Every structure is written in structure tokens, then in C-alpha cells.
Amino acid sequence: MTEAKRLAGERAIDYVEDGMIVGVGTGSTVAFFIDALARIKDRIRGTVSSSEQSTRRLQMHGIEVLDLNSTGPLSLYVDGADECDPHKRLIKGGGAALTREKIIAEASDKFVCIIDPAKRVDVLGRFPLPIEVVPMARSLVARQIVAKTGGQPVWRDGVVTDNGNVVLDVHNLSITDPVGVETALNQIPGVVSVGLFARRPADVVIVGGEPPLVF
Numbered sequence: 299m300t301e302a303k304r305l306a307g308e309r310a311i312d313y314v315e316d317g318m319i320v321g322v323g324t325g326s327t328v329a330f331f332i333d334a335l336a337r338i339k340d341r342i343r344g345t346v347s348s349s350e351q352s353t354r355r356l357q358m359h360g361i362e363v364l365d366l367n368s369t370g371p372l373s374l375y376v377d378g379a380d381e382c383d384p385h386k387r388l389i390k391g392g393g394a395a396l397t398r399e400k401i402i403a404e405a406s407d408k409f410v411c412i413i414d415p416a417k418r419v420d421v422l423g424r425f426p427l428p429i430e431v432v433p434m435a436r437s438l439v440a441r442q443i444v445a446k447t448g449g450q451p452v453w454r455d456g457v458v459t460d461n462g463n464v465v466l467d468v469h470n471l472s473i474t475d476p477v478g479v480e481t482a483l484n485q486i487p488g489v490v491s492v493g494l495f496a497r498r499p500a501d502v503v504i505v506g507g508e509p510p511l512v513f
């Protein structure tokens with residue numbers, strides 16, 4: 299799958315235009331995008347990063363990382379996903395970067411999602427759904443997740459997000475109404491964000507392959 303990730307990441311460069319400030323996601327697929335972006339870094343005005351991990355890789359390449367508060371809306375956001383359905387709705391957050399990813403996706407006109415073929419599903423939920431939670435609300439949120447969804451939340455022990463929060467991964471879900479589930483889980487006090495990207499799905503999905511599939 300590494301080769302598929304590389305092919306997807308490199309294909310996403312086609313969406314980068316001169317003078318853009320590019321939103322950059324997180325993960326192993328995005329790492330290939332960042333490496334490819336480095337080759338054209340003089341053509342862009344900079345980037346906005348969704349994680350400390352991506353910031354380090356961008357800066358290692360000498361690519362400028364800007365504060366979203368100073369850039370205004372972005373034209374383009376490129377990020378990976380853990381699952382993608384035929385409607386371009388996603389599960390994200392396997393790398394615990396979901397909250398900043400959601401913020402940048404919302405701030406962007408076009409969200410290009412780069413995945414390998416194993417990420418494609420008909421119904422979201424095989425991959426445990428990550429939820430970022432304020433630490434003191436962990437048990438409360440877990441109980442409400444069980445009540446609202448019937449899923450099994452598991453604390454990602456030892457993981458602290460870039461925002462100082464914890465992550466619950468919800469197992470045994472079959473998400474037939476992604477917008478409804480996203481909305482319901484967002485209402486629980488203590489939930490910072492839900493790794494379902496249904497209200498703001500991707501605009502373009504690139505599935506790595508020879509040639510890449512774009513839909």
C-alpha cells in the first residue's frame with residue numbers, strides 16, 4: 299500500500315496552483331504529498347498545517363507554515379483518510395489529528411482526499427471512529443456514545459492530541475446515517491470533534507494506483 303499512497307500523494311500536486319496557500323493534512327499518505335510539494339515550494343505562498351508532525355516535515359523541506367488566523371479561507375486542502383465511502387464521506391483521526399484537520403477542511407474551498415484502495419468502503423464504520431474528548435469528560439462521553447450509537451468506545455491510552463485532549467475510538471459501528479451520527483455525537487458535552495467527515499465530505503478523492511482513480 300505504500301506505493302499506492304505515494305501515487306495518490308504525488309497526483310494531488312496537480313491541484314496546486316501558483317501563489318496558493320495550501321492546507322496540509324496529516325499521515326503517511328500526506329507525507330508523500332509534502333515531499334512532492336517540496337519540489338514546487340517556490341511556486342506557493344505557504345501552507346497551513348494540521349499537526350505538529352506535518353509542520354516538522356514541511357519545515358524540514360523549508361516550506362513556510364502559516365497561522366490559519368492570518369490566511370483567511372484556503373483554496374485547497376489535501377489530506378488522507380482512514381475510510382472513504384462512495385459519497386466521499388470519510389472517517390479520519392487514526393493519527394489523532396482530526397480536530398485541526400476538520401478546522402482546515404471547513405476553511406477550504408476544495409478538499410482533495412488522497413487514499414490507497416484499502417480505504418474504500420461501502421458503509422463507514424469498519425475502522426473504529428476516533429473522537430477527540432476533553433480529558434475530564436472521557437467516561438461521561440464514553441457512556442453517552444454507548445447510549446446513542448451502541449458502539450464500543452475504547453480509550454486510546456497514552457495518546458494526547460496536539461490540543462492536549464484524549465481520543466476514544468468507537469468500535470462496532472455501521473454508520474448508515476453519517477450526518478446524523480456526526481451531529482448526535484457532536485452534541486455530547488466534552489466532545490471536541492468527531493472523526494466523521496460527513497457534513498463536510500471531500501470534494502475530490504484520489505485513490506492511488508497505476509493510474510490513480512479520481513472521483
Ligand SMILES: O=C[C@H](O)[C@H](O)[C@H](O)COP(=O)(O)O
Pocket residue numbers: 323324325326327328377378379380389390391392393394395396399
Ligand atoms: O489523524 C490522522 C489523519 O486523519 C490521517 O489523515 C489518517 O489517519 C490517514 O492516515 P494515513 O495516510 O497514514 O493512512
